[in-house]
Amino acid sequence: MSDICAVSTPLAEGGISVIRISGENAVSVAAKIFKPLSCESVENMQGYTCAYGRITDGEKVVDDGVLTVFRAPKSYTGEDVAEISCHGGIFVTKQVLRLCLKNGAVLANKGEFTKRALLNGKMSLTQAESVMDTISAQGEYELAxxxxTREGRLFKKISGVTKRLVKILGELAAWVDYPEEDLPEVEEENLRTSLKESIAVTEKILRDYDNGMVLKRGVDTCIAGKPNVGKSTLMNMLLGYDRSIVTDVAGTTRDVIEESAKIGELTLKLSDTAGIHETDDKVEKIGVEIAKKKLDNAMLIMEVFDTSRPLDDEDKELLEYVKNTGRKTIIVLNKSDLESRIDKEFFNSYSNSIVEISAKNEEGKDSLQSEIEKMFSPEDYDADSTIFANERQMNCAQTADKYLKMALESLDMGETLDAVTVMIDYAANALMELTGEKATEAVVDEVFSKFCVGK
Structure with a gap:
């Protein structure tokens, strides 16, 4: 394979930039452009050693920096790797990269360093995927x-199930194919127990996937209510800055304003909608219709009410409309700094989550955060064991789960073991695709297409 190179740090102004080279001749490429001042020869450098020196283009000095050498197989990629740390200017970084290309390396594709690590047996496919999960993690749960996964927990968990299924398949095949050998018959109760234990693993992966998606993608949250109840002020309070226009004029918000807010470990994808009410204004009417569509598709609805005004028919219609959506709901009783003119107990039949706030004075945010976390924080989360699968892994687990349950159902219905064997075989193949043990080249290419260049 060719020697590859890429900038492994963000291409932006900073303290340092790192240009990574990997391949059989990586150190030789580095030796052509890096002149060490702290040792005699780059090519004689041992693995896990550094040298200070100058980066040169012939006789011209481009920069000074540090060269770090990693020797195969004890490197990230399993090949010889040289990393040049230079000053973190965009122009100088590009100059050093061009020197690497000029002296025999080729530009790496997305994720090619990690792909080589996979091909050289340094990590499994699930471990490779976890590299980008680490980079993109935005909270404690995601990082944990x-x-x-990078430690290999997911691979070991799935491999344990796969080995169990392969052992079962071997016993079933031997018993069916060699009846004259007087082999012991497969005990159906043991088979049933093994299938149930395998299903428990796939179900846990699928259950955790849903929690993981909430943490990774955020909670689609719609802020709803009549005009001038404080929806925009609430959004600004959650964001920590003024994003929505706030006035005393009803109907100021006519379109949907969208922004993301970090609430603890969760991200809320907020939609500040037009006030939902009857109106003859054509533009405002369109905004109301859009707001209702947002309600129908939201994961969480915050219904905002002005406690300084008595409830009217439009308030009650909104409560009924939201109740019929079946979405998770928090009733937000705003303007707690003013004298209340509503019966708070009236809301108990519409939601178990009722929070009093004063968005204008930024009071009640902690209580609101607590209610949101009760609804969406992962259940029974254990930082030492919970793994959030990605979509590819989830699809494989879903397929395996389906066929394992079909195998168990076939066994319970008294069908032949041949039929059960086929279902178990499908499940085992899906799990081996998940871990990468039977992944096609197309699957591997798709995984690494999501990586950044330089990783």
Missing amino acids: SANL
Whole structure:
């Protein structure tokens, strides 16, 4: 394979930039452009050693920096790797990269360093995927999950199930194919127990996937209510800055304003909608219709009410409309700094989550955060064992789960073991695709297409 190179740090102004080279001749490429001042020869450098020196283009000095050498197989990629740390200017970084290309390396594709690590047996496919999960993690739960996967926990968990299924398939095949050998018959109760234990693993992966998606993608949250109840002020309070226009004029918000807010470990994808009410204004009417569509598709609805005004028919219609959506709901009783003119107990039949706030004075945010976390934080989350699968892994687990349950159902219905064997075989193949043990080249290419260049 060719020697590859790429900038492994963000291409932006900073303290340092790192240009990574990997391949059989990586150190030789580095030797052509790096002149060490702290040792005699780059090519004689041992693995896990550094040298300070100058980066040169012939006789011209481009920069000074540090060269780090990693020798195969004890490197990230399993090949010889040289990393040049130079000053973190965009122009100088590009100059050093061009020197690497000029002296025999080729530009790496997305994720090619990690792909080589996979091909050289340094990590499994699930561990490779966890690299990007670590980079993109935006909270404690996501990072903990990525670290567990990178340690190989997911691979070991799935491989344990796969080995169990392969053992069962071997016993079933031997018993069916060699009846004259007087082999012991497969005990159906043991088979049933093994299938149930395998299903428990796939179900846990699928259950954790849903929690993981909430943490990774955020909670689609719609802020709803009549005009001038404080929806925009609430959004600004959650964001921590003024994003929505706030006035005393009803109907100021006519379109949907969308923004993301970090609430603890969760991200809320907020939609500040037009006030839902009857109106003859054509533009405002369109905004109301859009707001209702947002309600129908939201994961969480915050219904905002002005406690300083008595409830009217439009308030009650909104409560009924939201109740019929079946979505998770928090009733937000705003303007707690003013004298209340509503019966708070009236809301108990519409939601178990009722929070009093004063969005204008930024009071009640902690209580609101607590209610949101009760609804969406992962259940029974254990930082030492919970792994959030990605979509590819989830699809494989879903397929395996389906066929394992079909195998168990076939066994319970008294069908032949041949039929059960086929279902178990499908499940085992799906799990081996998940771990990468039977992944096609197309699957591997798709995984690494999501990586950044330089990783």
